[in-house]
Amino acid sequence: MDKRSVYMDKIExxxxxxxxxxxxxxxxxxxxxxxxxxxxxxxxxNLEKKRDNLKAKYGQLKETGGHGWEDxxxxxxxxxxxxxxxxxxxxxxxx
Numbered sequence: 001m002d003k004r005s006v007y008m009d010k011i012e013x014x015x016x017x018x019x020x021x022x023x024x025x026x027x028x029x030x031x032x033x034x035x036x037x038x039x040x041x042x043x044x045x046n047l048e049k050k051r052d053n054l055k056a057k058y059g060q061l062k063e064t065g066g067h068g069w070e071d072x073x074x075x076x077x078x079x080x081x082x083x084x085x086x087x088x089x090x091x092x093x094x095x
Contacts, residue, residue, distance in 0.1 A: 004069065011058050014080065018051055018087060025090075043090045050083040 001009075022044060029040045057076040064072045 007073070008058075008062065011054075011061070011076065011080065014084075015051070015055060015058065018047075018083060021087060021091075022047060022051065028094075040094055043094070047083070047086055047090060050079070050086050054079040054083050 025040070025044050025047070029037050029044065032040055054076070057072070057079045061069065061072050061076050
């Protein structure tokens with residue numbers, strides 16, 4: 001397996017993991033009081049936007065080949081790190 005395939009598999013696994021975490025967070029929101037629920041759901045919405053951004057970058061990465069792949073990879077890593085950081089902050093804030 002080449003370096004690109006390994007990287008793509010890693011992103012796919014990460015997206016699956018964060019999709020599962022978002023599902024759990026949405027289920028947990030149902031149990032919160034109204035004021036906390038609004039804030040929590042706002043965080044979930046923000047995380048979904050970051051996830052969607054990563055999915056878009058991943059889509060670009062899948063379609064890009066050659067030298068352009070490295071350029072798109074930089075943007076993908078930035079989106080990935082932003083999503084990861086946002087998840088960690090949201091989870092630590094509400095746990």
